[in-house]
Structures are given as structure tokens and as C-alpha cells.
Amino acid sequence: MPYKPNVLLVGAGGVGAMAAFALEYSGESLVTSVLRSDYAHVLENGFSINSCDYGQGISYRPTNVVNSIDAGKDYGPFDFVVLATKCIPEVSSMIDIIRPAVSKDTAIVLIQNGIGIEDEALSKCPNNVILSGVSMIASSNVKGHIEHSGRDLLSVGYFKNVNLSNEYQEKVCRRFVSMYKNDKNQCVFDENVKFSRWRKLVYNACLNPVCAITSVDVGRLELFGGTDSIIRKAMKEVIAIAKSDGIELSEALMDFMIRSNDPVYYKPSMLVDIEKGNLLEIEVICGNPVRIAQKNGVNAPYLTLIYDLLKIVQGRIMEKKGMLTIPKERPVPS
Amino acid sequence: MPYKPNVLLVGAGGVGAMAAFALEYSGESLVTSVLRSDYAHVLENGFSINSCDYGQGISYRPTNVVNSIDAGKDYGPFDFVVLATKCIPEVSSMIDIIRPAVSKDTAIVLIQNGIGIEDEALSKCPNNVILSGVSMIASSNVKGHIEHSGRDLLSVGYFKNVNLSNEYQEKVCRRFVSMYKNDKNQCVFDENVKFSRWRKLVYNACLNPVCAITSVDVGRLELFGGTDSIIRKAMKEVIAIAKSDGIELSEALMDFMIRSNDPVYYKPSMLVDIEKGNLLEIEVICGNPVRIAQKNGVNAPYLTLIYDLLKIVQGRIMEKKGMLTIPKERPVPS
Incomplete structure (x- = not known):
């Protein structure tokens, strides 16, 4: 054998x-x-x-x-x-x-x-x-x-x-x-592993967290105007950060990713995780790109705010799971 | 009489x-x-x-x-x-x-x-x-x-x-x-009505929507790091937009507003509205400041994204209340 x-x-x-x-x-x-x-x-x-x-x-x-x-x-x-x-x-x-x-x-x-x-x-x-x-x-x-x-x-x-x-x-x-x-x-x-990973982030660092934060699927996000108002701007930031990291991504990828779940009212994984009360993969999907942007001097306010909002949501999930405890009395400066 | x-x-x-x-x-x-x-x-x-x-x-x-x-x-x-x-x-x-x-x-x-x-x-x-x-x-x-x-x-x-x-x-x-x-x-x-209203927005356009979006009270927001990572940046944008609109607000207001609910784990009204499934006052609290920023050429990415996220949340609430209907089949470009 x-x-x-x-x-x-x-x-x-x-x-x-x-x-x-x-x-x-x-x-x-x-x-x-x-x-x-x-x-x-x-x-x-x-x-x-x-x-x-x-x-x-x-x-x-x-x-x-x-x-x-x-x-x-x-x-x-x-x-x-x-x-x-x-x-x-x-x-x-x-x-x-x-x-x-x-x-x-x-x-x-x-x-x-x-x-x-x-x-x-x-x-x-x-x-x-x-x-x-x-x-x-x-x-x-x-x-x-x-x-x-x-x-x-x-x-x-x-x-x-x-x-x-x-x-x-x-x-x-x-x-x-x-x-x-x-x-x-x-x-x-x-x-080219780096290329593949940056490429997937065009979806994952944008549609995934924004659907999670707003609790809507990608179809509703689009119907409510978020694809144009938020997603394209965030995707452009991903592409700019990737470029600063040596990876050239075509802007045509944006529409490819936006259309990739057609014609499904698809819930990205982070939204499913939110609904299940699971922890979110925020550091590797959002945090690391933001840190690379900071290191390379790329302006990325949308990804930064999305990341910072997710950290709050993660805290809420961790508290719910008993992984962190909030003081009974709210700490305030003395 | x-x-x-x-x-x-x-x-x-x-x-x-x-x-x-x-x-x-x-x-x-x-x-x-x-x-x-x-x-x-x-x-x-x-x-x-x-x-x-x-x-x-x-x-x-x-x-x-x-x-x-x-x-x-x-x-x-x-x-x-x-x-x-x-x-x-x-x-x-x-x-x-x-x-x-x-x-x-x-x-x-x-x-x-x-x-x-x-x-x-x-x-x-x-x-x-x-x-x-x-x-x-x-x-x-x-x-x-x-x-x-x-x-x-x-x-x-x-x-x-x-x-x-x-x-x-x-x-x-x-x-x-x-x-x-x-x-x-x-x-x-x-x-000075305009001053009073801009002043209150330092709280209302920042702590109110961010707590609503992340579903945490102001105390947890602070404990999870959001006061420093998000709120101060958003408040600075409010102050800059107010200035472009002729209203000078002191930066000391930021800490005054951040501390204004001490020592309560206080839920701002928009968070309470989210929890009750009520519509949110997004246009007069977030939308109008963002439009003034655009008109006056003030850079306000945080308030803009917060506003755009809230519009998605508002859509979700309106659908839930039966105020708008989503097509059974997700519309996709032909």
C-alpha cells in the first residue's frame, strides 16, 4: 500500500x-x-x-x-x-x-x-x-x-x-x-500569495465588516445606498494600501467583488458571526491593513473607522461571552 | 381672569x-x-x-x-x-x-x-x-x-x-x-441659537450615533477604547464644521461632553431608539452637518461614514416597520 x-x-x-x-x-x-x-x-x-x-x-x-x-x-x-x-x-x-x-x-x-x-x-x-x-x-x-x-x-x-x-x-x-x-x-x-490575499480583502475588509456593523446583507446594503456611499470608498482604500505594500490591484475588481454574490441577498461571514454572537476576525481582516496604511502613510479613514467600530463590537461580544468583565461602577477620572 | x-x-x-x-x-x-x-x-x-x-x-x-x-x-x-x-x-x-x-x-x-x-x-x-x-x-x-x-x-x-x-x-x-x-x-x-445647536451636536453627532451603531452605552464605549479612537476625531470634525459655519466652539467642550454622563453607563437616545426599533433622527443630527461640511469644503470622513452607516441602519429599521419593501429577488444589473 x-x-x-x-x-x-x-x-x-x-x-x-x-x-x-x-x-x-x-x-x-x-x-x-x-x-x-x-x-x-x-x-x-x-x-x-x-x-x-x-x-x-x-x-x-x-x-x-x-x-x-x-x-x-x-x-x-x-x-x-x-x-x-x-x-x-x-x-x-x-x-x-x-x-x-x-x-x-x-x-x-x-x-x-x-x-x-x-x-x-x-x-x-x-x-x-x-x-x-x-x-x-x-x-x-x-x-x-x-x-x-x-x-x-x-x-x-x-x-x-x-x-x-x-x-x-x-x-x-x-x-x-x-x-x-x-x-x-x-x-x-x-x-503570488500576497496578491491573492490583498485581492480577497477588497471584498473582506469592506463588504464583510460593513454588513456586520449595519446588520444587513449585501443586497440590502446595495438597495439602501451603502454600496456606492461606503463600499467603493473603502475598496479604493484597500487598493491604495495594497499598492503601498507592492501589490497592484485593478479598480475593476471593485465591481467584480460587489457583484460576486449576485443574485443572492447574501450574508457575509462576519454578519453571520454577529448574529451567532461569535467573535469577529477583525485584526487580520481590518486591523492589519490599517496598520500597513499607517506604516506606509496611506490615508485610510474609512477602513480605520470601520476597524475602530468593530473593536467596540468585539468588546460587546466578548462581554456577552463572559470573556471580559465590566466594572459595576463606571470608572471615571478622579 | x-x-x-x-x-x-x-x-x-x-x-x-x-x-x-x-x-x-x-x-x-x-x-x-x-x-x-x-x-x-x-x-x-x-x-x-x-x-x-x-x-x-x-x-x-x-x-x-x-x-x-x-x-x-x-x-x-x-x-x-x-x-x-x-x-x-x-x-x-x-x-x-x-x-x-x-x-x-x-x-x-x-x-x-x-x-x-x-x-x-x-x-x-x-x-x-x-x-x-x-x-x-x-x-x-x-x-x-x-x-x-x-x-x-x-x-x-x-x-x-x-x-x-x-x-x-x-x-x-x-x-x-x-x-x-x-x-x-x-x-x-x-x-445665540446657532451656537447652542452646534454645541449640542458635539455630543449628539458623535456619542449618540456611535453608541447606536455599536450597540454599547457611553461607558462601555469608553472602556472598549472608542472614546479615544473614534469620538474625539468625530468631535473635532464637528468643531471644524461649526467653525466653517461661523460658530467657534472650544476644544474643551469635547471632554465636557465625554464626561457629561458620568458616572452612568448611559445609553444615548439613538441607542435607545435602535433597541426599540424606532426610526433615528439621522438627517438633522448627522446629515445636515455633513452637508454643511461638503458645502464649505471641510474634510469630515468620520462624520460622513457615520452618517452613511446610519442610513443603512435606518433602511433596516424602515423595512422592519413595513415602511419599505425589498424586492423578493435581489435586483442585479442586467
Whole structure:
């Protein structure tokens, strides 16, 4: 029996569950899936999946189902540790969490939004390949049931690690692409990770937070005038910041992104998170672009205010979740 | 019996109910109160009032209680028609609504927030005195029960009407002040209406909408960092726009306003409106300052974005209230 690459997959939301499925679909890899809230259900029943790529009524249980990295370690060593969780570094370091499962030859795959997400991995795992996964899937997980409604297109590249040769990093990356790709989905080698990530931010740093702040979907946002009054201005700022960071994006991207959910009254992920009371990925989606703008002297008042508003909303969510406590008496200057 | 000035008072929220009470407290005027939702209750039982100025457990019924301007007209003619409603000109013209009760000698008193609120009254009632009431009261009405927790301080001046002499306008204004003022409350003649209104906007165009957008009170806003990251920048824009409009406000006002609710985790009115699903006064509080900024070439990105975000929120509220309907299919460019 030929060797099957061994994958630890952390996070089983809509993206993570379909990534596990894709990796095992072609039978070329073994997946150990680390679950939290759905652990007991998936261990017993597997996921139920309705997929626009693979068909309806699919039942799927990853080869190994565990509820912690520690438990997952027993199935190692791993060729790949895939992080398909939200990236909220100000709350928890996912790199610290997965490190016990990372060995010398493990490549870490970050299927996560935003920019600057690789810094921690590169500094804490300086001799490992760090891959970037930019996912264009539309998929949700409600208690182990996956509704996969928008085709799975994953772009995978490597975050350049100066301690390793480019050839080696590309080889590892292409290996992951070939494991992930099958006859139903799309997975491509990403020549320019930075470009792909800035490109996606044209959507994610604009439509995503503004829909979250105003509690409307992208269709209503447009009908109420926000696409023209807010989104285009914010998108222009993203494009200007990207340019200051060495990435040229076409202004035509703005309309492409604005139209990308047609004809659906689509709720971007951050709005869904707000509605569920989940924490928001504000630092990697909004904070890092704003910090790059500041560093490079790019004027970005809209993104800055959007980011600062989201920080307040995040505080409200954290208080609601019991992650921070407000003094009984309002502190005032003495 | 000496003649008592006859007052039609439209709107009986926390502000309007206490205005009616103040006007009748000293026995110097007769109030006909126009109510909507609380009409039947107040007609039968009057208001129940707990007041920091007048005492607890007060029962008060205005001299006349009616449920429409038409019904109120029977008690006219009126020396004063007082508007103590929210000012949402994009939804309804309160001036058109009260006009049947306005006669040649009626003065119109606008106890309302924002700037530019007088334009419609001056153009539609060009021969009437139009007074400005800037209220600093904290008072709420829940189904006819008034909790009046912050002292009633009303500043009344006149919006200059070029068709009338200043002497006459001031005389009418001072008459209203003397009717309103009693030994429990404060009511002062406002020499500079424009100044008072811009001054109040330093609070109202900043803390009010930002708390509404982020759904936190002013205390949490400060604890989560928003006072420094957002409010001071927005307040500086208000001060700059006021300056372009001929009004000099001190920067020290910023801290005065920021500290004005100490030590309460206070919810500004717009946040309360959001929580109740009420429409927001966005045009007179946010829209008009932004338009003045545009006209005068003042850079005001924060106020502009705050205004544009509120317009989306207003759309959401209007849809929820059934005031606008969204197409079943999302319209997309053909």
C-alpha cells in the first residue's frame, strides 16, 4: 500500500469540513479532524453534507475524529497540519495550540482570511513550510450538517520562509494541491500569495465588516445606498494600501467583488458571526491593513473607522461571552 | 381672569410630557396635548410622573388631551404650537402636519435636536415666529409613566425670521421663557441659537450615533477604547464644521461632553431608539452637518461614514416597520 500523507485538520466549520472531505475524497490522504462543539455528534454520525460539488445527502466521517490536539497527536506524525479555524490572534494563538502536533517535516496550511496571518507561524516554526490557503467556497456547518452552496476553489501557495529553499517550499505546496484537488473541486497553485490575499480583502475588509456593523446583507446594503456611499470608498482604500505594500490591484475588481454574490441577498461571514454572537476576525481582516496604511502613510479613514467600530463590537461580544468583565461602577477620572 | 396663553403641544415623549407639565405648573398657560400611542391611557389616567425637579408620584393630565391636530384645533387659536417630537423630515413633515393649527399670530416652538431644523418652518410659515428649544433634560416616557431623572434645562431662542422685527421675535421668545420657567426648572433665553445647536451636536453627532451603531452605552464605549479612537476625531470634525459655519466652539467642550454622563453607563437616545426599533433622527443630527461640511469644503470622513452607516441602519429599521419593501429577488444589473 502506498504511503498516504497524514493530515491533521483543525477546525470543522463550513470550510474545514469540506477541506477534510476533499482531502479524503480521492483517497490520497488520511485526515484526523479536530472538532470542538460537534465532536460527539460527528464521532457518532459523521457529517451530513449537501454539496454543490459532490451531491446531496452525503454522509462522511473523517478517518479519525478527535476533540483535542493532544488526542490528535496519537495519529501523528503529520505531513500537514491544516488550520481552518477563524484567525483571532488577539484572543488565542492557534500556532501555540497546534505546535505539539507540528514536527520537523510538518507543513502548516493556513486556510484563513486576512493578511499578516503568517508572521506568527514563521517566527514560531522557523523551519517549517507555511502554506497559504485562500478559499472561495460558500459553505456552512450547523451542528454537523454541511450546506455547501458555492463551489470549492482553493488557492494554495507558500509564505516565503527564508530558512528553506523556494524549490522545497513549492514542492511541498504542489503536493498539497494534488492531494486536495479532485475531479469535483478546484485547487490551484498560488504563485503570488500576497496578491491573492490583498485581492480577497477588497471584498473582506469592506463588504464583510460593513454588513456586520449595519446588520444587513449585501443586497440590502446595495438597495439602501451603502454600496456606492461606503463600499467603493473603502475598496479604493484597500487598493491604495495594497499598492503601498507592492501589490497592484485593478479598480475593476471593485465591481467584480460587489457583484460576486449576485443574485443572492447574501450574508457575509462576519454578519453571520454577529448574529451567532461569535467573535469577529477583525485584526487580520481590518486591523492589519490599517496598520500597513499607517506604516506606509496611506490615508485610510474609512477602513480605520470601520476597524475602530468593530473593536467596540468585539468588546460587546466578548462581554456577552463572559470573556471580559465590566466594572459595576463606571470608572471615571478622579 | 387674566388671559392665559394657549399652547398646542405635539409629542409627549419624555421631553414633551415634561414640557406640558412645566407650562401648566405655574398656571400661566393652557396646554392642549396631542398624543398618539398613549392617548387613551393619558385621557383616562393622566401621566404618572417621577421627577427629579418636581417630586415623586405626581399625577398630571394636560388641560386638553387630543389624538390629532384636527381635534386639537377646536381648542385654538394657539399662541404657541410646540413640537416636541423627533425630527425625521425624510419620513414626514411635521410642519405640514401642524399647519392647520398655526394661525397668523402663532409662534412655533421646535424643541428638537439637530441643525437646519428651522428651514422648513421658515419657508412654509414665513410670517410666524419660529423658536428654538434646546433641551438638556433626561426623561423617558413608558406608556404614560414619566421617569424624569436629569434636570430640565431648556434654552429658548428664535430662528431669525427676516420678515419680522428682531424686537418682536425676542419679545415672543421671552414670553415663552417666562411661561415655561418656574421655581423648579430652568429655562433661559438663548441669545445665540446657532451656537447652542452646534454645541449640542458635539455630543449628539458623535456619542449618540456611535453608541447606536455599536450597540454599547457611553461607558462601555469608553472602556472598549472608542472614546479615544473614534469620538474625539468625530468631535473635532464637528468643531471644524461649526467653525466653517461661523460658530467657534472650544476644544474643551469635547471632554465636557465625554464626561457629561458620568458616572452612568448611559445609553444615548439613538441607542435607545435602535433597541426599540424606532426610526433615528439621522438627517438633522448627522446629515445636515455633513452637508454643511461638503458645502464649505471641510474634510469630515468620520462624520460622513457615520452618517452613511446610519442610513443603512435606518433602511433596516424602515423595512422592519413595513415602511419599505425589498424586492423578493435581489435586483442585479442586467
